[in-house]
Each structure stands twice: as structure tokens, then as C-alpha cells.
Amino acid sequence: MSLPKTLTWLLAGAALSLTASAAMAQQTNLRVFVSSQHRPDVWRKAFDMYEAKNPNVKVTIETGGNTSEAQAQYLNTVMTAKDTSLDVMILDVIRPAQYAAAGWTVPFNDVLGNNAEAAMKQYLPAYAEANTVDGKVVALPAFADAMFLYYRKDLLEKHGVKPPTTWDELTAAAKKVMDAEKDPNLQGLSFQGKAIEGAVCTFLLPYWSMGKNLVSNGKLSFDKDAAVKSFKLWKDFVDQGVAKKNIAEVATDDTRKEFQAGNVLFAVNWSYAWGQFQGGESAVKDKVGVVKLPAVAGGQPASCLGGWEWGVSAYSNNKTEAQKFVQYLSSPETSEFMAINAALLPAFADKYTDPDVTKAVPWFAEAKPVVETAKARPVTPRYNEVSEIIRTSVNAVLAGTTTPEQAADQMEGRLRRVLR
Amino acid sequence: MATASETSVVPTHNESATKWWTRFLDPSERTLAVLLLAPAALLLALIIVYPVCRLVWTSFQNLSLTSGVPAEFAGLENYRLMLDDPVFWETTWNTVLITLITVPGALFVGLAMALMANLPFKTKWPVRLSLLIPWALPLSFAGLIFAWFFHSEYGVVNDVLRRLGFEGVIWFNSANWAFAAICLTIIWKTSSFMALIILAGLQTIPRSLYEAAEVDGAGRMRQFFEITLPLLKPAIVVALIFRTITALQTFDIPFTMTRGGPGTSTATLAMYIHQNTVDFLDLGYGSALAVVMFALSMCVTAVYLRMIRAKG
Incomplete structure (x- = not known):
């Protein structure tokens, strides 16, 4: 081979590898953390639709842990290590404030432009608030949520019982049905007593229903009497x-x-439970009713505000692409898709009455007022500590290791240390 | 005179020449030791001394990642907070209790296992293997497996109890039962380690001692208390040191079995440290707690070392 020929080949080879690497550089890989209890299989479909529209983006899903705390523990480790491997993560509604304080998420203000406030107005007010910290949009809503009372429509009808509106009515109804059914496996009521995030809501539901607040203006406003009553109820x-x-x-x-x-x-x-109750593997398909949670006698019904948010990691190497992706995930279209396919409540008011949505999940129309009036758990950067104190107290009372009075006393003392 | 001065001068010259060379080719034993130990010492300093110093320094700071405020020196504030923190006292007490129950527990079970394994079986491997398996199993796996064993509805323990005519126990719904379940698991997990060390000790005891004792008419019990136990003491002390230190650091088994529940009744100090640093991101307070645990381990080690020295 002559020298000029060799050179040509060499140059051609170099040019080829250059274009190849240029194409590689355009390809963005986004790694997304999704909570395993929120239908990662359906999110995957939403991700696929984005990939189809954006061929240069490849989305990998990462999932793990089956409770909010387990996931927070994992993400805390990833974030304190300043790990660059995660680009987008789903966060329980109680966490964006903490993550922003720690500097772990990138604000969306740049991509939302000057009218970030207007952009947030399209969401339900509670979610605009939960995702905005000191005027900065720190995350965007994935879906809304609140706690509901599910009941066995078939059994209530059979025994002529109406869905209860107070906890006392629930006790009476449960006893009536259980006595008549004589099924040793039938539980009257199931709620969350394990020391997990859900137990915080367990405590707060009757406490709020009595018209009390745990924190007002960043200060502890603990009502011991109401706390004792709440523990006693459960x-x-x-x-x-x-x-x-x-x-x-x-x-x-x-x-x-x-x-x-x-x-x-x-x-x-x-709300996520509905989709699974109506699924093929369910023993109670078409036998389930949903209503708002009961109130304490003489009180107002109260629900716990849930929902999850999409945040972009401050250590991501693909922040801009990740933010674009999150804007898609937090759009009305994705919200509708997830409502229809995974029974995840939309963060947009008008989607609750959207005909396609109500066809798939008829009770969403009635869920809207519940979500709109649901109360948010205390917002504080030290929320993890507040949560831990409440949930271990609930757990100890239910296990019978402390009395409601002792638990309320200890809880007040420990909360004062954190929210001093 | 001239020769004398010459002879006195030449060796001095030679000596200084040797000194110059010694530094490179023929170092004295002391320099050699320093040179050889330096890499290991440097590595230890990097991975142990530096982190420990950093830990102590952090424990004097207000450093919480969720506060959004940069670290500031706080003196003994974290230690003061600890004194009136009920959970600190509870978890510390739980840790001490676990140590007091599981260390002697594992010693007795381990000793029994070692004595059994030392019996003259024809095929030794099944006994040895059953000794090794619990030891080789990762702690968190053991915790998860036993959490299922003790599950109130699907667990094998309650199943056996019910078949025997007892009522099942809701193990993790009561502070005492949960504590008992954890201690049983820890003893199961750690006695094989004790057994392995004690077995090694047993095999160093010469057969002739027992033969002599038999000739003198000593019974089995007498042989055990007069020969076996005294000669096993060094092995037992070593096993106890390791076991006690790991018992003070108990984390995996209660973490996987109960997460410290019900309430905080089975949480250990190590779990509380983990919670403050990983969950609450309060690195200052977490470090102060870790310093306390470090001090506790050091004290126990010092006591044991003194025991060995007194005996040696």
C-alpha cells in the first residue's frame, strides 16, 4: 500500500470515529429513581413515550425500597455522597423542602422563565406551595394524593349499613358486620400502625379532625388533650x-x-390502592367503595395530604435534559395518562373531571374536594425527626408498650427539642 | 605518636563513612523498623486516626445538612443535648442489655457447641460445617430470616408453639418479646464464632493430661473444671473481647428485625447514630453519639486487656 493511500484510510478512519463519538455525545442517558409502590411499570410506559419523541434521550429506571423512609434513606446516602449517577428522583411531598435546604436539588426557575409563579398556578395550590421554597421552584408535582376510607360495598349493602361519617359510626358498623359474618379472618378496620411515615398521618387524622394543629407559624402548637384522644381512638x-x-x-x-x-x-x-383493588388479581374487584375519611364526633373530616414530586439532582451531569424531562412528567398529559393507567391522582384541578379520567376511575370526581382540603404535614427542614417522634409514639401505643397519656407526654417533650 | 594519631584518625574517618552509608544500605534495626512500619502506620493514620479525629471535631460542631446553615463551632452543646435526650438513654441501655444477655449466652452455647464438635466423630465435616454456616451468614440476612421465623402469622416459631398447644406470641408487638426474639437471634448468630475460637483452644490441650487424670481417678466433670476450663481461658478471653465489642455495636439484627420497634424499645445506640446521621442528617449530634460509643468500646477493651495482662 502506498503512503498516500494509507494516509487516506487513516484519515477516513479518524473521521468515522469522530462522527461516531459526536453521535454518542448527543445521546443523553437519564437515570430516574421511582418509588416501587407507585407503579414503576406504568411510569416506564410514560418514559417510553418521551423516548419516542426524543430519540436522543435514553431513560433508565431505578427503583427500590417499599416505604417512603426506606427510599429517603437510600436517596440521602446517594446525595450525601454527591453521586452523579442519578439525574431525576421522585420525592415524597414532605421532602422537597428538606432537599432544597440541603442543596440537593436544582431549582426550575431558569427553565420556567420569569413567570415561574404563573407556571406553578396551574397545579393545585397545595402542590404549588409544597414545591416552592423561598420563591424557588425546587421540584415539580408527579401526582397528588390524600388518604381515603375504602370499604367493602358488598358487605355494607348486605347488612344494610351506610358508609360511616364518624369514627364512632365506623366502630358500630364494623361490629355489626363482623358479628353477622362470623369470619375469623375478617378485620373491621385496617390502618397503618407500624412505625412508618403512614403512621404520622394515622396520628394526625383524628388530631386534625378535632381542629388542632401540630405546628403553627413554625412553632410547636401541641394540644396534649387532642393527642391523647387521638392515640386512644386507634x-x-x-x-x-x-x-x-x-x-x-x-x-x-x-x-x-x-x-x-x-x-x-x-x-x-x-389513592394508589384503588388501581390494585380493581386489578385482575384482586379478590374484591367491583366490591369496593371509596369515601372521605370519617371525622371525630363533633369534628370536621380531615385527610392527610400526600403526593410525590420530581426533583432534579444537583449532582446530575445532565441537568438541562433532566429538567426538560421532568417538565414532561409534570405535564397535564402525563398526569392524565397516570390517572387512567395507574389511578394516581392528578395535581391539576381540571383533570379530576376529565371524561377519560372519570371513565377509568369514576370516584376521582369526588376525590377532588378531599385532595383540596387535605392538610399538609408540618413543613420543617427537620421533618424527619418530627416524623420519627410521631410514628414511634403511635407504634408504641398500639403495641401497648406505653399508654396514650405517657406517649403524649413523651411526644411533647421530644417535639419541643426539635422545634425549639 | 604519629602512628597512634594515625590509627586514631583513620578509624574515625572510616566510622563517619559507615554512618553515611548506614542510612541507605545498612540501617540500624531501629531505622529499619521505622521504615518498614511507615507505610502501614501511614495507612492506619489515614483510615483510622484521621476519621476518628474528624469525628471528634465534628461532634463539637452544629452541623446539620437539613438546616441550610454552614457548620459552626458549638463546644459541648451536642453532649449537653445528649444528657436530656430520653432516646439516647434508652438506646444506650438497650445496647448494654443486649451485651449483658447475648455475650454470656453466646459463650455458653458456643462452649457447648465446641465441646460437641471436639468429640471424636468419625466424619467431622457435618459438625464443622454446621458450626461455620451461622458464622458465614451476613448479619442482615440472619435478621431478615429470623424476622420471618418470628412473624406472628406466617412464622415457623408460632407454628411450632401452636402445634405444641401453646398460644402464638405476637413477637414484634411487645417490647419484651421483641427483645427476646432479637437476643435469641444474636445468640444463634454469634455462638458459632465463639465455638470456632474455643474449638481451636480445645485442640491445643494435650490428650496426655486427660489420660493422667483418668489414671488418678478424676471423673468427667472434674476433668472439665480442672483441665479443660483453665486451659481454655486464653481462648475464651479473646473470644469475649471480640464478641463484646461487636455486641456494643449491634445494629444489623435489630435493624432488620424490628427497626427498633415497638416504639424505640429495641433500638440500639448504633441504630440511633445511624438514624441521626443518615435519616436526620444531623452530623454534629450523630458524631457526638458515635464518640460516646467509641469511648464505651475503648473502656471495655481496656478492662479485658487488663484482665489478660493480670493473668499472663
């Missing part, structure tokens, strides 16, 4: 046999599974 369910004895071992998804297996009459749970 403990009474156990003592009267309405809830099962080991309710202190029950986490959110246990409630879902046991109801789905047909062993529970009333269940306190989030």
Missing part, C-alpha cells in the same frame, strides 16, 4: 377487636394487600 379499635391485634406491624401496603385479599371491611389508604 388503641380502642385494637382493644375492641375492630382492628387486628398486631396492627403495630401493619404498613401501608399490608393494609392494601389484606383488603385486596378480602380480609378487611374498612381500610385507611392512599
